[in-house]
Structure formats: C-alpha cells, structure tokens
Amino acid sequence: MRFRILTTIAAAALAFTSTAYAQGKVELQWFAQSAFKLTTPEGKVVMIDPWILQNPKNPPELKDLDKLGKIDYIVVTHAHGDHLGDSVELAKKNNVPVLGPAGMDQKLANLGILPANLAPRMNKGGTFEPIPGLKITQVHAEHSSEMIVKNAEGKDESHEAGEPVGVIITLSNGFKIYHMGDTGLFGDMKFIGEKYKPDLLLIPIGGHFVMDPIDAAFATKEWIKPKMVLPMHYGTNPFLKGTPAEFKAALGTTTIQILDMQPGDKKTF
Numbered sequence: 001m002r003f004r005i006l007t008t009i010a011a012a013a014l015a016f017t018s019t020a021y022a023q024g025k026v027e028l029q030w031f032a033q034s035a036f037k038l039t040t041p042e043g044k045v046v047m048i049d050p051w052i053l054q055n056p057k058n059p060p061e062l063k064d065l066d067k068l069g070k071i072d073y074i075v076v077t078h079a080h081g082d083h084l085g086d087s088v089e090l091a092k093k094n095n096v097p098v099l100g101p102a103g104m105d106q107k108l109a110n111l112g113i114l115p116a117n118l119a120p121r122m123n124k125g126g127t128f129e130p131i132p133g134l135k136i137t138q139v140h141a142e143h144s145s146e147m148i149v150k151n152a153e154g155k156d157e158s159h160e161a162g163e164p165v166g167v168i169i170t171l172s173n174g175f176k177i178y179h180m181g182d183t184g185l186f187g188d189m190k191f192i193g194e195k196y197k198p199d200l201l202l203i204p205i206g207g208h209f210v211m212d213p214i215d216a217a218f219a220t221k222e223w224i225k226p227k228m229v230l231p232m233h234y235g236t237n238p239f240l241k242g243t244p245a246e247f248k249a250a251l252g253t254t255t256i257q258i259l260d261m262q263p264g265d266k267k268t269f
Contacts, residue, residue: 103162133172206240
C-alpha cells in the first residue's frame with residue numbers, strides 16, 4: 001500500500017512539473033538586425049543570428065559576449081556576416097553547436113573554423129529536437145549565403161556556404177516562432193503559415209537585400225497570418241531603409257499584434 005501511495009505521489013509530482021513547464025514563459029531579447037536571445041520555458045538559452053559585437057544598432061552596453069551568460073544552442077539562418085556574426089566565438093566559448101544550413105556548417109568544418117562536432121549538418125524540412133519540447137525546423141528562404149573569411153595573406157575570400165533558411169522554433173508550452181532570416185517574397189510563405197501557424201513572426205522589412213515594408217506587410221497579412229509580428233532587419237546600413245512605421249501603415253487594419261521593441265528590449269510570452 002505504501003509503495004502504491006509513493007508511486008501515486010511521484011506520478012503527481014511529475015505531472016505537476018510537466019504542467020509547470022508547459023505553463024512556463026518564453027523570453028525573447030532583441031539585439032537589432034536579426035539577432036535574438038530566446039529563453040525557453042525550461043530555462044535553455046538559444047541565440048539566433050547572433051551579430052552582437054559589430055552590430056551598429058545593438059546598444060553599447062550589450063556589446064559583450066560574456067553578458068549573454070550560458071548559451072545552450074546557436075541557430076544561424078545563413079552565412080552572411082550580419083547573421084553568422086559572433087556564432088563561432090560563442091560556440092567555442094560555450095562548447096555548443098551552431099545549427100545552420102548543411103552547406104554553411106560543412107564549410108565551417110572544412111575550413112577548420114569550427115570542429116565538426118560543433119557544426120552539425122541539417123537541411124530544410126529537417127527538425128532538431130535537442131531536448132523534449134524544443135523543436136527547431138528549417139524552412140525555405142529566398143536569399144543567398146556567402147561566407148567571407150580571411151586567407152593566409154589576410155585578404156578576404158568569398159565562399160559559397162549552402163542555402164539560406166528560415167526557422168520554426170516550437171517551445172514546450174506550444175508557442176511557435178517563425179524567424180524568417182533574410183528573404184524576399186515566395187509563394188510557399190502561405191504554405192508555411194498554414195502548416196506551422198506561428199504565434200510570433202520575426203520578419204525582415206529593410207528592403208534592398210530583403211523584403212521592403214510593403215512586401216513584408218503583404219506576406220504577414222495575406223499569407224502567414226501570425227498572432228503577433230515583430231519587424232526586424234532594418235536601419236543597420238544605408239540600404240535597409242524600411243521602417244516599422246512604414247510596415248505598420250502597409251499592414252493597415254488588422255487583428256495581428258505589431259510588437260514595438262527597441263534593440264535591447266526583452267519581451268515574455
């Protein structure tokens with residue numbers, strides 16, 4: 001009888017713990033451009049496109065990799081410097097993998113920039129589930145992916161580094177984030193919206209290299225239809241002229257909540 005009671009108590013405790021996790025909060029901090037720090041309900045930290053030190057819109061007080069604390073995973077959408085950013089240093093500092101497109105990670109390993117165990121390969125349609133309740137799925141993005149590295153003479157060399165991706169991040173409380181990386185419009189955004197039904201969309205609006213505010217608003221309202229949207233990837237160089245105000249105006253009347261965040265801000269969901 002006592003064993004049965006203890007078993008029942010243990011089962012109840014496990015159920016309570018699972019419920020507590022399921023009801024846990026998600027925290028997102030933005031460092032400008034496409035760089036985010038995501039803290040899961042279980043307290044795991046995921047850095048996304050961590051361009052921290054050289055990011056001109058990242059607040060000066062946050063340009064310190066040590067202030068990020070312990071990092072568990074790094075997600076990178078493509079090899080451009082404003083996305084790959086400080087991933088290599090963070091991966092080595094924390095001994096954690098850079099989860100990126102297969103071609104990019106293969107190039108990082110082949111060039112000796114990262115050891116193979118910190119550059120695992122995955123691809124669009126693939127899902128990485130490092131812990132129960134955290135799923136990272138790669139989806140299509142319409143962009144390019146070149147990696148610039150210094151050669152033995154100290155000169156810049158450009159290397160093809162796989163294809164760009166977007167990522168769907170699914171948390172244990174059911175919250176879904178669609179980080180689009182860099183992309184132009186493509187019709188399967190509608191499919192991605194219908195299949196994954198993201199709660200939060202992180203969408204580039206700067207123009208020139210990515211969607212401008214009008215295209216981004218169209219994709220948001222007509223195709224993806226998230227509950228919330230945060231415009232990103234603007235204002236860090238003269239080409240990225242799109243603004244949140246233009247995006248909001250183009251979006252017009254909508255039930256989609258537009259998040260007003262400044263670089264350095266944190267938000268919980």
